[in-house]
Amino acid sequence: MAEHTLDFKEQFEIPSGMKKWSLALIIIGILAFIIGLFTKGMGTNEEKAVFLGTLMYNTIFWTLVCNASMFFICATTLAMGGWQMTFRRVAEAISTLVPIFGIITLVILFYVIATGNHEIYHWLDSKQVAADEVLKGKSGFLNVKFFVIWSILAVGFWSLLGWRMRKISSQADAEPMDFNTGSAYLWKNTVTASLFIVWFALTIGSTLPWLWLMSLDAHWYSTMYSWYVFASSFVAGVALITLWVIYLKNKGYLEYTNQEHLHDLGKFIFAFSIFWTYLWFSQYMLIWYSNQPEETIYFKGRVQGPYKGIFFLNIIINFVCPLLILMKRSSKRNYTLMTFMAVLILFGHWIDFYQMVMPSVAKDHVTLSWFDFGILALFVGLMIHFVGRALASKPLIAKYNPFLKESIVHHT
Amino acid sequence: MAKKKFVVGCFDNEEVLFPAVKKVRTAGYKIRDVYTPFPVHGLDHALGLRETSLHTAGFIYGITGTATALGGISWILTYDWPLNIGGKPHFALPAWIPITFELTVLFAAVGMVYTFCYLCQLAPFVKKHHFHPRATDDLFVMVIECTDKTNVEDLKGFLSSNGAIEVNEQIAEEGWWWGRYDKDDEKTLEKEIVAA
Numbered sequence: 001m002a003e004h005t006l007d008f009k010e011q012f013e014i015p016s017g018m019k020k021w022s023l024a025l026i027i028i029g030i031l032a033f034i035i036g037l038f039t040k041g042m043g044t045n046e047e048k049a050v051f052l053g054t055l056m057y058n059t060i061f062w063t064l065v066c067n068a069s070m071f072f073i074c075a076t077t078l079a080m081g082g083w084q085m086t087f088r089r090v091a092e093a094i095s096t097l098v099p100i101f102g103i104i105t106l107v108i109l110f111y112v113i114a115t116g117n118h119e120i121y122h123w124l125d126s127k128q129v130a131a132d133e134v135l136k137g138k139s140g141f142l143n144v145k146f147f148v149i150w151s152i153l154a155v156g157f158w159s160l161l162g163w164r165m166r167k168i169s170s171q172a173d174a175e176p177m178d179f180n181t182g183s184a185y186l187w188k189n190t191v192t193a194s195l196f197i198v199w200f201a202l203t204i205g206s207t208l209p210w211l212w213l214m215s216l217d218a219h220w221y222s223t224m225y226s227w228y229v230f231a232s233s234f235v236a237g238v239a240l241i242t243l244w245v246i247y248l249k250n251k252g253y254l255e256y257t258n259q260e261h262l263h264d265l266g267k268f269i270f271a272f273s274i275f276w277t278y279l280w281f282s283q284y285m286l287i288w289y290s291n292q293p294e295e296t297i298y299f300k301g302r303v304q305g306p307y308k309g310i311f312f313l314n315i316i317i318n319f320v321c322p323l324l325i326l327m328k329r330s331s332k333r334n335y336t337l338m339t340f341m342a343v344l345i346l347f348g349h350w351i352d353f354y355q356m357v358m359p360s361v362a363k364d365h366v367t368l369s370w371f372d373f374g375i376l377a378l379f380v381g382l383m384i385h386f387v388g389r390a391l392a393s394k395p396l397i398a399k400y401n402p403f404l405k406e407s408i409v410h411h412t
Numbered sequence: 413m414a415k416k417k418f419v420v421g422c423f424d425n426e427e428v429l430f431p432a433v434k435k436v437r438t439a440g441y442k443i444r445d446v447y448t449p450f451p452v453h454g455l456d457h458a459l460g461l462r463e464t465s466l467h468t469a470g471f472i473y474g475i476t477g478t479a480t481a482l483g484g485i486s487w488i489l490t491y492d493w494p495l496n497i498g499g500k501p502h503f504a505l506p507a508w509i510p511i512t513f514e515l516t517v518l519f520a521a522v523g524m525v526y527t528f529c530y531l532c533q534l535a536p537f538v539k540k541h542h543f544h545p546r547a548t549d550d551l552f553v554m555v556i557e558c559t560d561k562t563n564v565e566d567l568k569g570f571l572s573s574n575g576a577i578e579v580n581e582q583i584a585e586e587g588w589w590w591g592r593y594d595k596d597d598e599k600t601l602e603k604e605i606v607a608a
Contacts, residue, residue: 285506291498327471411453 008255010395014388015251022384029378036371046362049119052112053361054372056120059105060212061236061353062379063098063155064204064229065346068237070095070162071200074193077165080186082406083264086256086397090244092169093390094237095162100386101379102155109151109212113144120361122218134219134294142218147211154203161196168192172398182402204230216360220298224283229356231279235272235318236349238265239342244387246339253396256408259333263412266332269345273322280315301359306366310355317348350376416586417558418444419567420543421576422551426452428575429552433458435574436556441567444555444586447547466531470524477519481512533588541584551578 040051069091076084084091118125122135123142129135135142168188177185209229214221222228242265248254287295302311321344331337358367398404423429429446433455436443443459489495490502500507529535547553554576558564568579 281506281509285509288506289498289500329467 006256006397006399008397009253010397012248012253012388012391012396014392018384018388022381022388025377025381026385027381029374029376029381032371032374033378036374040371045117045119049117049361050358050367051371052108052117052120053357054367054375055108056105056112056212057353057357058350058372058375058379059101059108060357061233061350062383063101063105064233065236065240065349066094066097066101066383067158067162067200067204068234069241070098070158070165070196071204071234072237072241073165074196074200077189077193078197082403083261083410085401085404085407086410087241087245087248087254087261088169088401089394089396089398090248090254090391091241092166092394093387094240094244094383096166096390097383097386098162099155099159100382102159106151106155110148113147121215123215138218142211142215150203150207150211154199154208157199158196158203161192161199164192165189165196169398169401170394172401173395174400176400177402186402204233213356216357217298219294222283222287222295222298224279228276228279228283231272231276232318232349232352235269235276236346238268238272239345239349240383241265242269242338242342243346244391246335246342248391248396249335256397260410260412261407262335262338263329263332264410266326266338266341269341270322270326270332273318273326273345277315277319280319301363302355305359306364307355307359310351310366310368314348314352314355317344318352321348414586415583417562417564418543418582418584419556419558419562419564419571420580420582421554421556421568421571421574422544422546422578423554423575424551424577425575426552429554430455430458432571432574432576433554436554436571439570441562442557442559444557447543447553447555449547449549449551452552464531466524466527469527470520473523474516474520476523477516478512480519481515482508485511537590538588539591539593540588541582541586543582543584544578 036051036054040047042048072084073088073091073095112120113124116124118128123129123138124144129139168185171185204226206226209226210221213229214225242262245254245257245262245265249257284299287299301307322341325331325337325341331341354368354372361367421432423432429452433443433446437460446455446459448455485508486503489504494502497504533540543555544551544553554571556567556571558567564581568581571579
């Protein structure tokens with residue numbers, strides 16, 4: 001390596017257009033929030049529930065999507081993957097949002113808990129729980145104390161371990177590594193990444209979707225649910241990484257990232273779209289087949305009720321489109337098509353989170369309105385703003401990472 | 413069974429092989445194939461091979477499997493012999509999806525395996541000439557077809573000057589045959605090994 005010098009633009013400078021757009025989106029979002037607060041948030045219990053539910057699915061969606069970036073980093077680290085090194089800093093930059101969005105999520109969830117809003121979380125009503133055998137049986141898990149402590153621990157450890165992964169990554173900027181420092185560096189990476197993965201499995205892989213999302217239908221349960229939420233957030237997370245990679249390439253950065261890397265990201269999106277469908281369908285089919293009233297109640301409003309259109313839109317965007325469009329090799333290597341698919345997948349899984357939450361909160365009619373898109377604009381604006389800042393704060397490529405060469409010569 | 417004359421050049425390094433392939437092709441020689449001990453990325457492009465259509469065949473087999481499953485099950489369960497199973501509708505699509513999926517995979521997988529064997533001319537007892545035994549170990553073996561006009565000595569010199577560590581000329585069966593190597597190989601091959 002000594003005789004090769006790497007030639008690339010190290011420093012990302014935030015373009016003025018990006019600043020303007022992110023600010024505009026944040027302002028639109030804040031306006032939507034304020035108008036929503038006065039038109040919905042102050043109204044009847046039902047209106048309040050719609051207001052809070054909308055905030056909930058947006059915050060949870062964006063927290064989990066950004067956390068999926070750190071999962072991507074840790075999973076590839078543990079697999080001793082090298083191909084992602086030329087754009088790994090992009091995923092790192094997205095993962096810096098976990099503490100920010102995590103705290104917003106906690107504030108909203110704890111507000112729901114503190115006000116005892118049993119329109120949203122039925123199990124908050126202690127009188128109902130005492131009279132209900134099913135809820136009484138679940139109360140060892142579904143109670144305020146466990147909810148609060150576990151949520152804080154989850155967001156805390158994601159942020160802490162993510163911060164540590166990013167700090168280790170910065171050490172590869174300073175000076176070349178010989179064999180011994182290189183292996184010590186990889187070992188440090190491996191240890192932190194495995195801790196993150198274990199914690200990820202204990203939270204997103206199992207308990208957290210039960211607490212945050214599944215308990216909206218307090219009587220209902222599904223063992224597929226957490227994996228389904230994970231698959232949804234992970235495929236959207238890879239789509240978000242892809243979008244940022246393509247954006248940076250368009251601006252003339254990331255010289256060493258090319259179609260080969262894009263192809264692999266496309267494979268991830270394709271494969272995890274299929275995986276998501278597999279879980280989505282397994283959950284649906286078993287409940288449809290056994291036809292138990294306490295289980296089918298979840299799909300009653302979604303498949304046969306007012307949310308029918310959104311339910312089928314969900315499966316078309318998130319399964320049929322990626323299956324047919326991303327199947328061909330040439331489409332995974334096409335920047336325009338991949339941009340389109342990444343946006344479509346992100347939107348599709350946002351809709352997926354919408355239909356996880358809102359049919360349980362507002363059973364009678366579809367609530368999708370200007371307010372949902374306003375809050376979405378707020379989060380997109382915040383995401384662009386903070387990811388841009390995080391990208392600008394570090395070199396775009398960790399020059400002395402032992403795996404960098406493998407990524408530069410990567411060939412799919 | 414048609415025998416042909418080939419000139420074989422062996423390389424021990426990928427990085428020497430690529431420029432050599434390029435030069436041999438621009439010089440106008442026809443490369444029959446390059447046998448390598450492992451898949452070499454980009455060699456197919458260097459050789460100017462077209463993309464395989466195996467995946468298109470796979471897609472067609474898959475679609476055939478989907479159609480067979482959905483057509484078969486729906487004909488049986490809605491028309492030929494409708495049964496009431498657990499009060500479900502006769503056209504119970506969700507329940508059929510697993511079988512549909514499995515038949516799709518089965519058709520695609522089995523179809524592609526046989527297509528692959530056909531394209532590569534692989535079958536039990538089918539034998540083909542090996543140009544160099546070390547092609548499965550550590551040598552990259554480039555095989556060039558000779559015509560009447562090919563000047564073999566020139567070509568050998570050309571290969572050596574481009575980094576081939578071993579060059580020879582072989583008259584060998586170009587297709588495949590039924591049989592056994594230990595008995596038949598000598599019959600189908602007149603070796604004329606000339607050290608480089």
